[in-house]
Amino acid sequence: MFRNVLIPTDGSPLATLAVDAAIAFAKEAGAKITVLTVTEPFHLFSIDAEQLGSTKEEYEALSRQHAGEILAAAAAKSERAGVSCETDQARSHEVYRAIIKKADDIGADLIVMASHGRGGVGALILGSVAAKVLTHSTIPVLIYRKK
Structure with a gap:
């Protein structure tokens, strides 16, 4: 049923657990x-600590390096599990749109991602990428939440 799974991750501990769960799911599904x-x-102008102490060039170099490390770790886990894996980095002001666009571009039939479960004011101020993907995606989205 699911043969092509997109796994967006920010490298956080919860997102890493979601990547692990998605790799196991893909292995079972043959995806x-x-x-x-x-x-x-x-x-x-930012409230992001990484941006407050950096120049544009430093921030972009560090963010590319961090993304590369996240993707390399996921690719290694996938290889150990025997799951075919591609990786990609994107840059966007609207993270949820970049996720949905990538899913469309690769013909994904499922998106698996973590939700940090921010509620109340935190969700209002920061928004929820997972909620926006759920709202705007035309393909199924599986949300991994911490137990």
């Missing part, structure tokens, strides 16, 4: 996976 990281571009 291939694409692991995606989406980095927001540098903002001159």
Whole structure:
């Protein structure tokens, strides 16, 4: 049923657990996976600690390096599990749109991603990427939540 799974990740501990679960799911389903990281571009005015202490060039180099490390770890896990894996990095002001676009571009039939479960004011201020993907995606989305 599911043969092409997109796994967006930000490298957080919960997202890493979601990647692990998605790799296991893909192995059982005989599916291939694409692991995606989406980095927001540098903002001159930001509340992101990484951007506050960096120049644009430093931030972009560090974000590419961090994304590369996340993707390499996921690819290694996938290889050990015997699951076909591709990786990709994207940069976008709207992370959820980049995820949905990648899913469309690769013909994914499932998106598996973590939800950090922010509620209340945190969800209002920060928004929820997972909620936005759920709302706007035309393909199934499986949300991994911490137990």
